[in-house]
Amino acid sequence: MTRKSQPQRSRSYDSEEHERGACEWCEYALVITLATILLIGVSALTIFWTFFYREGYGWADDIPEKQFNLHPTLMIAGFITFSGFSVLLYRICRCFRRIYVKLLHAIFHALAFPCIVIGFLAVLDFHNKKGINNFYSLHSWIGFVAMGLFGLQYAVGFFSFLLLLICNKGTANFRASLVPIHAAFGVLTFVLGVCACLTGLTEKALFTLGADRYSGLPDEGVIINAIGVAIIAILAVVMYILSRNKFRADARDMRASVDL
């Protein structure tokens, strides 16, 4: 991969269209639509589950369970819906200028950030109110690592790809070398978020329904499993989209566009 000496500021307008057939556009539209439906659907399903089976949300001392309900909803919104859209933005917004995609990427992560923080505080406070130990389960360990990576990635991304634009030319090489590392750790954070959600749903099903009721697969069990299956489907679609080189901007142009 060689780097051109001059940044191609107009690349997003002229380099995307060539050699892109109807079949590829069909596939692209299909998977992006599927990803969008799944990403919004999984949060909608979690909210439905909470209101229909778990009495909704709250932060009052008398019903701490309502406070706990914020935890799965906000974590799925933060780690799956907002982070999923944020990861896919680089494939969805192919005809945007790269700086706008970066800003949208930062904004989606900025939406995920308070979700994750409040979702974490909700379960921490719930545990303290109920006298339950913190950070004992595999779910909590995975979630802790995922939150740590998310914070680190956000700080690195904000500092490197937005703040360092103040010194555009001087930091171009540094920023270009960070791109693959930030992308790889970003995907890892997303996958860890998926793992945390799936183990969390398993815990919740066993704590709330108990093994006996869960094994009879009541309606609520099906809903919890369906949320898990939706998360798995999102993981599959996101991995598929990321693995398709045709969906990404041309590698050389991407490298050059770091200058923007």
Add this chain to the structure above:
Amino acid sequence: MTRKSQPQRSRSYDSEEHERGACEWCEYALVITLATILLIGVSALTIFWTFFYREGYGWADDIPEKQFNLHPTLMIAGFITFSGFSVLLYRICRCFRRIYVKLLHAIFHALAFPCIVIGFLAVLDFHNKKGINNFYSLHSWIGFVAMGLFGLQYAVGFFSFLLLLICNKGTANFRASLVPIHAAFGVLTFVLGVCACLTGLTEKALFTLGADRYSGLPDEGVIINAIGVAIIAILAVVMYILSRNKFRADARDMRASVDL
């Protein structure tokens, strides 16, 4: 990516060494060693857990729990250890001829296959003996999809990349077009295997220790969590290795080598 008219049968011997510095070899050796230690270590830890805390293995009617113990051990061996090595072979054996790497890939999956089948039968028979319903939990749904994908991938891989070599030239284009699909679904199967293992460990900890004992984090709880953390570490290392383009054979050469 253009394809040369003549297959480069000697590529694995002459094209690997150029432009590979000491630093890159160091990184390569480090992550491959780390992956090997983790892949063997996670199975060793599971066997240690079973013998030290769960009374070992068996297939007798009087102690069905010993039969269940085969399930986590064989599933982790099949979906993580053998599949992990099999996925990484294309990065580990860079100086081998590609046909040997393919055969090793098939052999490692052939080792994983009986592990997964016996691991599945062990828990099915355990459930039937104890009168527990099958396929109600999120873990079982994820595991079912992972097993289905594994079987499908194995059949497609065996048929396309080994059997079709009988008609080498006539099927080259077909096989070349299958490579990225097989690779993408292979990584998805591996990640699904990871998700199934993590949700299974969460279930096992809650079923065996119970929420109260688990929240006190006894030694066995730490061991179960450590197995989960090792699986997460494997996922991170495997994703890192797969994301590093420097670790793979040159793309054009790979395409040409499908003819081998």
